Amino acid sequence: MIASxxxxxxxxxxxxxxxxxxxxxxxxxxxxxxxxxxxxxRNKVSCADILAMATRDVIALAGGPSYEVELxxxxxxxxxxxxxxxxxxQPFFNLNQLNSLFAANGLTQKNMIALxxxxxxxxxxxxxxxxxxxxxxxxTAVDPALNQGYAAQLRGMCPKNVDTRIAIDMDPKTPxxxxxVYFQNLKKGKGLFSSDQVLxxxxxxxxxxxxxxxxxxAFKRAFIAAITKLGRVGVKTGKNGNIRRNxxxxx
Numbered sequence: 001m002i003a004s005x006x007x008x009x010x011x012x013x014x015x016x017x018x019x020x021x022x023x024x025x026x027x028x029x030x031x032x033x034x035x036x037x038x039x040x041x042r043n044k045v046s047c048a049d050i051l052a053m054a055t056r057d058v059i060a061l062a063g064g065p066s067y068e069v070e071l072x073x074x075x076x077x078x079x080x081x082x083x084x085x086x087x088x089x090q091p092f093f094n095l096n097q098l099n100s101l102f103a104a105n106g107l108t109q110k111n112m113i114a115l116x117x118x119x120x121x122x123x124x125x126x127x128x129x130x131x132x133x134x135x136x137x138x139x140t141a142v143d144p145a146l147n148q149g150y151a152a153q154l155r156g157m158c159p160k161n162v163d164t165r166i167a168i169d170m171d172p173k174t175p176x177x178x179x180x181v182y183f184q185n186l187k188k189g190k191g192l193f194s195s196d197q198v199l200x201x202x203x204x205x206x207x208x209x210x211x212x213x214x215x216x217x218a219f220k221r222a223f224i225a226a227i228t229k230l231g232r233v234g235v236k237t238g239k240n241g242n243i244r245r246n247x248x249x250x251x
Contacts, residue, residue, distance in 0.1 A: 001025055001047055002079035003248045014084035019125055019167070028054055029247045036245070047247035048073035052231050059227075062121055064178030065220040070231055074241025077250065091128045091193035095202040098195060105233045111226035113199055113208050117219065119192065120182035121175065123167040126158035129192055134160055145197050147189035154192075168192070180220075183213035 004010040011017060012025070031050050036042045049071045060066040089101055095109075102112040132143040133154045142151045150172060157168055169175035170192050171182055182196075186209050191197035199205045212219035245251055 001028065001051070001247045002250065004081075008079075009081040010079040011081060011084050012079075014081040016084055016088050019123070024054075025248070032244075032247050043243050043245065046073050046075045046241075046243045048075050048236070048241075050247075055227070059178050062176065062178040065224055067224040067228065070228065072235075072237070074236040074238075075244040075247075076236055076241055089195060091124075091195050092131070093195040093198075095198050095205055098198075105230070107226065107229055107233075109205060110208060110222060111229055113205055113212075114219065114222040114226040115230060116196060116199060117180070117182040117212070117223065119170040119196060120180075121178055122170050123175075124170050124192060125164060126162050126166050126168060127164050129154070129194075130158060130160075132194060133158065143194070143197075145189060145191075145194075145201060150188075150190045180212050180216045183209050183219070187213055 001012065002010040004013045012020065028047060028051050031054065032045070032047055035045050035050070049069075052069050052071075052073065056067060056069050087101075089098055093101070098112055098116075099109050102108070102115075107115070132146055133151055134141055136143045142148075142155075146154075153172070154168065158166065171177075171185060172190055172192075173185060174181045185191060186197060186200040189197065191200065200209045212222070242251055
């Protein structure tokens with residue numbers, strides 16, 4: 001949430017974070033201002049906790065599960081674009097790479113598959129999947145794992161020299177709803193990223209995809225467990241953090 005300054009490029013300006021919507025940051029900042037406007041609450045709730053609660057609320061508002069958010073995080077004391085490298089899953093990752101990255105944060109394969117379903121909402125820029133629809137390999141321009149009709153649709157929305165700011169819904173069927181349609185899409189070859197589609201194609205993860213495509217309640221239970229664990233990753237306490245007065249700037 002820290003804004004970059006003249007001498008320092010912050011995390012939010014790393015290339016992997018540029019698609020994060022500005023109004024999302026604004027929502028957290030406004031919530032922080034509203035909390036701190038109450039004298040008895042001032043400087044008692046961190047931006048990190050507000051972000052975790054806002055995540056829960058937007059999931060619930062989009063039709064997903066609501067859940068209790070564990071609180072007590074402090075805000076971080078540093079933010080550099082360089083610190084992002086190697087910390088986020090990439091759209092071309094295979095199952096081993098996904099599992100390795102999530103395991104480094106104490107998360108299982110099942111947690112990873114549940115959290116991948118956050119791609120049931122939101123958007124991606126064309127550049128993140130262009131290789132799957134234009135120059136997949138020497139033999140074929142289009143990734144054969146992609147549903148042919150979906151690939152044609154994507155090529156229409158993302159022609160070769162498209163404006164890189166053009167954004168495409170990650171879930172072609174219910175892009176504004178948090179649901180298990182993400183898994184149903186994977187069974188039809190309609191995962192936008194290779195890292196989505198591999199969850200169905202790899203025999204180690206396929207049974208979980210099949211299960212959650214058919215059982216919305218099982219998926220939602222697994223998602224709550226996974227996002228609760230994710231909420232414990234990298235938590236700052238004691239001298240490692242503080243409560244910011246302004247979410248976009250250090251105290």
